[in-house]
Amino acid sequence: MGRIVVEVMPKPEILDPQGKAVAGALPRLGFATFTGVRQGKRFELEVDGAVTAEHLDAAREAARTLLSNPVIEDVVRVATIEEVDA
Amino acid sequence: MTASSAGARIGVVTFPGSLDDGDARRAVRLAGAEPVTLWHGDADLAGVDAVVLPGGFSYGDYLRCGAIARFAPVMTEVVRAAREGLPVLGICNGFQVLCEAHLLPGALIRNERQRFVCRDQRLRVENATTAWTRDLTAGATVTIPLKNGEGGYVADAATLDALEAEGRVVFRYLGADPNGSARGIAGITNERGNVVGLMPHPEHAVEAGFGPDGPRGPRTGTDGLALFTSVLGALVAA
Numbered sequence: 562m563g564r565i566v567v568e569v570m571p572k573p574e575i576l577d578p579q580g581k582a583v584a585g586a587l588p589r590l591g592f593a594t595f596t597g598v599r600q601g602k603r604f605e606l607e608v609d610g611a612v613t614a615e616h617l618d619a620a621r622e623a624a625r626t627l628l629s630n631p632v633i634e635d636v637v638r639v640a641t642i643e644e645v646d647a
Numbered sequence: 648m649t650a651s652s653a654g655a656r657i658g659v660v661t662f663p664g665s666l667d668d669g670d671a672r673r674a675v676r677l678a679g680a681e682p683v684t685l686w687h688g689d690a691d692l693a694g695v696d697a698v699v700l701p702g703g704f705s706y707g708d709y710l711r712c713g714a715i716a717r718f719a720p721v722m723t724e725v726v727r728a729a730r731e732g733l734p735v736l737g738i739c740n741g742f743q744v745l746c747e748a749h750l751l752p753g754a755l756i757r758n759e760r761q762r763f764v765c766r767d768q769r770l771r772v773e774n775a776t777t778a779w780t781r782d783l784t785a786g787a788t789v790t791i792p793l794k795n796g797e798g799g800y801v802a803d804a805a806t807l808d809a810l811e812a813e814g815r816v817v818f819r820y821l822g823a824d825p826n827g828s829a830r831g832i833a834g835i836t837n838e839r840g841n842v843v844g845l846m847p848h849p850e851h852a853v854e855a856g857f858g859p860d861g862p863r864g865p866r867t868g869t870d871g872l873a874l875f876t877s878v879l880g881a882l883v884a885a
Contacts, residue, residue, distance in 0.1 A: 571756075575756065575801060576756065576759060576799070576801075576827065578756075578757045578758070578759060578760075578761045579757065579761075581761075582761055627710070627714065627718070628710070630711055630714065630747065630754055632746075632752075632753060632754040632801070632802065632803075633754045633756055633801060
Protein backbone atom coordinates (compact mmCIF):
# COMPACT_ATOMS: atom_id res chain seq x y z
CA MET A 562 0.00 0.00 0.00
CA GLY A 563 1.32 3.40 -0.99
CA ARG A 564 0.54 6.63 0.74
CA ILE A 565 0.53 10.21 -0.49
CA VAL A 566 0.58 13.20 1.82
CA VAL A 567 -1.22 16.43 0.91
CA GLU A 568 -0.61 19.45 3.10
CA VAL A 569 -2.80 22.55 2.96
CA MET A 570 -2.09 25.81 4.78
CA PRO A 571 -4.10 29.01 5.15
CA LYS A 572 -2.74 31.72 2.87
CA PRO A 573 -0.32 34.06 4.65
CA GLU A 574 -2.63 37.06 4.26
CA ILE A 575 -5.68 35.18 5.60
CA LEU A 576 -6.42 35.52 9.29
CA ASP A 577 -5.80 32.19 11.03
CA PRO A 578 -7.76 32.34 14.32
CA GLN A 579 -6.76 28.77 15.22
CA GLY A 580 -3.07 29.53 14.83
CA LYS A 581 -3.50 32.76 16.76
CA ALA A 582 -5.17 30.92 19.64
CA VAL A 583 -2.35 28.37 19.76
CA ALA A 584 0.23 31.15 19.58
CA GLY A 585 -1.44 32.77 22.57
CA ALA A 586 -1.35 29.56 24.60
CA LEU A 587 2.30 28.63 24.01
CA PRO A 588 3.85 31.33 26.25
CA ARG A 589 1.53 30.30 29.07
CA LEU A 590 3.13 26.86 28.91
CA GLY A 591 6.62 28.30 28.95
CA PHE A 592 7.28 28.21 25.20
CA ALA A 593 8.35 31.81 24.80
CA THR A 594 10.51 31.54 21.68
CA PHE A 595 7.81 31.08 19.03
CA THR A 596 6.73 34.34 17.44
CA GLY A 597 3.91 32.96 15.31
CA VAL A 598 1.81 29.85 14.61
CA ARG A 599 -0.15 28.87 11.52
CA GLN A 600 -2.40 25.82 11.64
CA GLY A 601 -3.07 23.84 8.48
CA LYS A 602 -4.34 20.43 7.40
CA ARG A 603 -2.61 17.19 6.47
CA PHE A 604 -4.34 14.56 4.35
CA GLU A 605 -3.02 11.05 3.75
CA LEU A 606 -4.31 9.37 0.58
CA GLU A 607 -3.87 5.60 0.24
CA VAL A 608 -3.47 3.63 -3.01
CA ASP A 609 -3.04 -0.04 -3.85
CA GLY A 610 0.57 -0.88 -4.61
CA ALA A 611 3.34 1.62 -5.03
CA VAL A 612 2.62 5.29 -5.64
CA THR A 613 2.91 6.15 -9.34
CA ALA A 614 3.20 9.44 -11.19
CA GLU A 615 -0.48 9.06 -12.14
CA HIS A 616 -1.41 8.71 -8.47
CA LEU A 617 0.50 11.90 -7.69
CA ASP A 618 -1.20 13.75 -10.55
CA ALA A 619 -4.60 12.64 -9.26
CA ALA A 620 -3.64 13.72 -5.74
CA ARG A 621 -2.64 17.15 -7.04
CA GLU A 622 -5.98 17.46 -8.85
CA ALA A 623 -7.87 16.39 -5.71
CA ALA A 624 -5.84 18.86 -3.67
CA ARG A 625 -6.70 21.64 -6.11
CA THR A 626 -10.42 20.91 -6.48
CA LEU A 627 -11.58 19.51 -3.14
CA LEU A 628 -8.94 19.39 -0.43
CA SER A 629 -8.14 23.10 -0.63
CA ASN A 630 -10.04 26.28 -1.39
CA PRO A 631 -7.62 28.48 -3.37
CA VAL A 632 -9.37 31.61 -2.12
CA ILE A 633 -8.11 31.03 1.39
CA GLU A 634 -5.61 28.15 1.25
CA ASP A 635 -2.41 27.04 -0.48
CA VAL A 636 -1.48 23.43 -1.26
CA VAL A 637 2.06 23.43 0.11
CA ARG A 638 3.00 19.77 -0.40
CA VAL A 639 1.92 16.72 -2.40
CA ALA A 640 4.41 13.88 -1.96
CA THR A 641 4.82 10.15 -1.55
CA ILE A 642 5.21 9.07 2.04
CA GLU A 643 8.33 6.95 2.25
CA GLU A 644 7.98 4.14 4.73
CA VAL A 645 10.59 4.61 7.41
CA ASP A 646 12.04 1.67 9.31
CA ALA A 647 11.18 2.02 12.94
CA MET B 648 -42.44 29.64 -18.84
CA THR B 649 -43.82 32.41 -16.71
CA ALA B 650 -44.56 31.67 -13.08
CA SER B 651 -47.26 33.55 -11.27
CA SER B 652 -46.55 34.35 -7.65
CA ALA B 653 -49.58 32.30 -6.58
CA GLY B 654 -48.28 29.17 -8.22
CA ALA B 655 -44.59 29.66 -7.56
CA ARG B 656 -42.77 26.58 -6.30
CA ILE B 657 -39.58 27.21 -4.35
CA GLY B 658 -37.24 24.32 -3.62
CA VAL B 659 -35.39 24.05 -0.33
CA VAL B 660 -32.43 21.66 -0.38
CA THR B 661 -31.80 19.42 2.62
CA PHE B 662 -28.20 18.27 2.99
CA PRO B 663 -27.09 15.88 5.74
CA GLY B 664 -26.66 18.35 8.61
CA SER B 665 -28.98 21.08 7.32
CA LEU B 666 -30.79 22.70 10.26
CA ASP B 667 -32.89 25.51 8.90
CA ASP B 668 -34.56 23.79 5.97
CA GLY B 669 -37.85 23.59 7.89
CA ASP B 670 -37.77 27.28 8.71
CA ALA B 671 -36.90 28.11 5.11
CA ARG B 672 -39.89 26.12 3.84
CA ARG B 673 -42.09 27.91 6.38
CA ALA B 674 -40.78 31.29 5.18
CA VAL B 675 -41.58 30.32 1.59
CA ARG B 676 -45.12 29.37 2.63
CA LEU B 677 -45.64 32.59 4.61
CA ALA B 678 -44.47 34.55 1.57
CA GLY B 679 -47.24 32.92 -0.45
CA ALA B 680 -45.39 30.28 -2.46
CA GLU B 681 -45.34 26.50 -2.35
CA PRO B 682 -42.25 25.04 -0.67
CA VAL B 683 -40.78 21.97 -2.38
CA THR B 684 -38.48 19.66 -0.46
CA LEU B 685 -35.32 18.82 -2.40
CA TRP B 686 -32.86 16.17 -1.24
CA HIS B 687 -29.09 16.46 -1.59
CA GLY B 688 -29.01 13.20 -3.58
CA ASP B 689 -31.65 14.33 -6.10
CA ALA B 690 -30.46 14.53 -9.68
CA ASP B 691 -33.05 17.14 -10.69
CA LEU B 692 -34.82 20.18 -9.25
CA ALA B 693 -38.41 19.00 -9.73
CA GLY B 694 -39.17 21.97 -11.94
CA VAL B 695 -39.00 24.54 -9.13
CA ASP B 696 -38.98 28.29 -9.89
CA ALA B 697 -36.26 29.14 -7.34
CA VAL B 698 -33.99 27.37 -4.86
CA VAL B 699 -33.00 28.09 -1.26
CA LEU B 700 -29.85 26.54 0.22
CA PRO B 701 -30.57 26.68 3.96
CA GLY B 702 -28.40 27.15 7.02
CA GLY B 703 -26.89 24.37 9.07
CA PHE B 704 -23.75 22.28 9.00
CA SER B 705 -23.82 20.32 5.74
CA TYR B 706 -21.82 17.10 6.00
CA GLY B 707 -20.81 18.22 9.49
CA ASP B 708 -18.82 21.11 7.98
CA TYR B 709 -15.96 18.61 7.70
CA LEU B 710 -13.09 19.63 5.42
CA ARG B 711 -14.41 23.21 5.09
CA CYS B 712 -17.89 24.70 5.45
CA GLY B 713 -19.84 23.86 2.31
CA ALA B 714 -16.93 22.12 0.59
CA ILE B 715 -18.47 18.64 0.48
CA ALA B 716 -22.03 19.88 -0.12
CA ARG B 717 -20.78 21.57 -3.27
CA PHE B 718 -20.29 18.13 -4.79
CA ALA B 719 -23.71 16.76 -3.78
CA PRO B 720 -25.66 15.45 -6.81
CA VAL B 721 -28.34 18.16 -6.52
CA MET B 722 -25.70 20.89 -6.78
CA THR B 723 -24.86 19.94 -10.36
CA GLU B 724 -28.36 21.07 -11.36
CA VAL B 725 -28.38 24.05 -8.97
CA VAL B 726 -25.15 25.36 -10.52
CA ARG B 727 -26.36 24.76 -14.08
CA ALA B 728 -29.75 26.39 -13.47
CA ALA B 729 -28.25 29.30 -11.52
CA ARG B 730 -25.96 30.09 -14.45
CA GLU B 731 -29.08 30.17 -16.65
CA GLY B 732 -30.80 32.65 -14.31
CA LEU B 733 -32.70 30.54 -11.76
CA PRO B 734 -33.00 32.56 -8.52
CA VAL B 735 -30.90 30.90 -5.79
CA LEU B 736 -30.62 32.13 -2.20
CA GLY B 737 -27.91 30.75 0.08
CA ILE B 738 -28.31 31.46 3.78
CA CYS B 739 -25.38 30.98 6.18
CA ASN B 740 -24.19 27.44 5.34
CA GLY B 741 -25.94 27.92 2.00
CA PHE B 742 -23.81 31.03 1.40
CA GLN B 743 -20.72 28.95 2.15
CA VAL B 744 -21.92 26.30 -0.33
CA LEU B 745 -22.46 28.97 -3.03
CA CYS B 746 -18.90 30.24 -2.54
CA GLU B 747 -17.44 26.73 -2.66
CA ALA B 748 -19.49 26.08 -5.81
CA HIS B 749 -18.00 29.24 -7.39
CA LEU B 750 -21.45 30.73 -7.96
CA LEU B 751 -20.29 33.57 -5.70
CA PRO B 752 -16.70 34.78 -5.20
CA GLY B 753 -14.72 34.66 -1.98
CA ALA B 754 -14.94 32.38 1.05
CA LEU B 755 -16.18 32.33 4.64
CA ILE B 756 -13.64 31.67 7.39
CA ARG B 757 -13.73 31.23 11.15
CA ASN B 758 -14.94 34.31 13.02
CA GLU B 759 -12.13 36.68 13.88
CA ARG B 760 -12.68 36.28 17.62
CA GLN B 761 -13.10 32.47 17.52
CA ARG B 762 -16.62 32.74 18.99
CA PHE B 763 -19.92 31.46 17.72
CA VAL B 764 -22.06 34.60 17.45
CA CYS B 765 -25.85 34.51 17.95
CA ARG B 766 -27.76 37.77 18.02
CA ASP B 767 -30.26 40.00 16.27
CA GLN B 768 -28.20 41.78 13.65
CA ARG B 769 -28.87 45.15 12.01
CA LEU B 770 -27.97 45.29 8.34
CA ARG B 771 -27.96 48.01 5.74
CA VAL B 772 -29.55 47.06 2.43
CA GLU B 773 -26.98 48.02 -0.21
CA ASN B 774 -28.62 46.54 -3.29
CA ALA B 775 -32.41 46.35 -3.71
CA THR B 776 -32.35 45.18 -7.33
CA THR B 777 -31.51 41.48 -6.92
CA ALA B 778 -34.10 38.73 -7.34
CA TRP B 779 -34.15 38.36 -3.55
CA THR B 780 -34.14 42.03 -2.43
CA ARG B 781 -36.45 43.92 -4.80
CA ASP B 782 -39.09 44.32 -2.05
CA LEU B 783 -36.50 46.09 0.13
CA THR B 784 -35.23 49.66 -0.17
CA ALA B 785 -31.59 50.50 -0.80
CA GLY B 786 -30.15 52.29 2.21
CA ALA B 787 -32.80 50.90 4.57
CA THR B 788 -31.95 49.11 7.82
CA VAL B 789 -33.27 45.61 8.48
CA THR B 790 -32.87 43.43 11.57
CA ILE B 791 -32.57 39.67 11.18
CA PRO B 792 -30.92 37.01 13.36
CA LEU B 793 -27.29 36.05 12.88
CA LYS B 794 -25.85 32.79 14.18
CA ASN B 795 -22.58 31.41 12.93
CA GLY B 796 -19.06 30.41 13.85
CA GLU B 797 -17.51 30.77 10.42
CA GLY B 798 -19.02 33.91 8.98
CA GLY B 799 -15.95 35.98 8.19
CA TYR B 800 -16.23 36.95 4.53
CA VAL B 801 -12.87 37.14 2.75
CA ALA B 802 -11.76 37.70 -0.84
CA ASP B 803 -8.71 39.28 -2.42
CA ALA B 804 -8.62 43.06 -2.75
CA ALA B 805 -9.35 43.01 -6.49
CA THR B 806 -12.48 40.90 -5.94
CA LEU B 807 -13.66 43.15 -3.10
CA ASP B 808 -13.10 46.25 -5.24
CA ALA B 809 -15.05 44.67 -8.09
CA LEU B 810 -17.95 43.72 -5.79
CA GLU B 811 -18.12 47.30 -4.51
CA ALA B 812 -17.79 48.89 -7.95
CA GLU B 813 -20.48 46.65 -9.47
CA GLY B 814 -22.91 47.14 -6.57
CA ARG B 815 -22.76 43.45 -5.72
CA VAL B 816 -22.53 43.95 -1.96
CA VAL B 817 -26.18 43.31 -1.03
CA PHE B 818 -26.09 43.60 2.77
CA ARG B 819 -23.54 45.18 5.10
CA TYR B 820 -23.29 44.83 8.88
CA LEU B 821 -24.29 47.91 10.88
CA GLY B 822 -22.47 48.52 14.13
CA ALA B 823 -19.63 46.26 15.18
CA ASP B 824 -18.66 43.70 12.53
CA PRO B 825 -19.69 40.40 14.19
CA ASN B 826 -17.40 38.12 12.18
CA GLY B 827 -14.46 40.20 11.07
CA SER B 828 -15.84 40.17 7.52
CA ALA B 829 -13.94 42.17 4.92
CA ARG B 830 -15.49 45.64 4.56
CA GLY B 831 -18.41 44.62 6.78
CA ILE B 832 -19.89 42.47 4.02
CA ALA B 833 -22.86 40.35 5.16
CA GLY B 834 -24.20 39.34 1.75
CA ILE B 835 -23.31 39.51 -1.94
CA THR B 836 -24.81 38.70 -5.33
CA ASN B 837 -23.54 37.43 -8.67
CA GLU B 838 -23.26 39.63 -11.76
CA ARG B 839 -26.76 38.75 -12.93
CA GLY B 840 -28.40 39.38 -9.55
CA ASN B 841 -30.20 36.03 -9.39
CA VAL B 842 -27.83 34.37 -6.91
CA VAL B 843 -27.61 35.91 -3.43
CA GLY B 844 -25.72 34.65 -0.40
CA LEU B 845 -25.86 36.09 3.10
CA MET B 846 -24.76 34.98 6.55
CA PRO B 847 -27.69 36.24 8.67
CA HIS B 848 -30.97 34.29 8.63
CA PRO B 849 -33.97 36.03 7.02
CA GLU B 850 -36.05 32.85 7.47
CA HIS B 851 -35.95 33.43 11.24
CA ALA B 852 -37.64 36.84 10.90
CA VAL B 853 -40.82 36.09 8.97
CA GLU B 854 -43.58 35.85 11.57
CA ALA B 855 -44.49 37.99 14.58
CA GLY B 856 -43.90 36.06 17.79
CA PHE B 857 -40.86 34.18 16.55
CA GLY B 858 -38.40 36.76 15.21
CA PRO B 859 -36.18 39.53 16.51
CA ASP B 860 -37.44 42.48 18.53
CA GLY B 861 -38.98 45.12 16.28
CA PRO B 862 -40.36 48.63 16.52
CA ARG B 863 -43.81 47.26 17.42
CA GLY B 864 -42.50 45.29 20.39
CA PRO B 865 -40.62 42.17 21.41
CA ARG B 866 -40.34 39.50 18.68
CA THR B 867 -42.35 41.48 16.16
CA GLY B 868 -39.57 41.75 13.58
CA THR B 869 -40.45 40.32 10.18
CA ASP B 870 -37.83 42.01 8.00
CA GLY B 871 -36.73 38.67 6.58
CA LEU B 872 -40.01 38.01 4.82
CA ALA B 873 -39.17 40.60 2.17
CA LEU B 874 -36.48 38.33 0.70
CA PHE B 875 -38.99 35.56 0.09
CA THR B 876 -41.67 37.88 -1.31
CA SER B 877 -39.04 39.59 -3.48
CA VAL B 878 -38.34 36.44 -5.44
CA LEU B 879 -42.06 36.01 -6.19
CA GLY B 880 -42.08 39.44 -7.78
CA ALA B 881 -38.91 38.59 -9.67
CA LEU B 882 -40.55 35.44 -11.06
CA VAL B 883 -43.61 37.36 -12.23
CA ALA B 884 -41.40 39.98 -13.86
CA ALA B 885 -39.21 37.35 -15.54
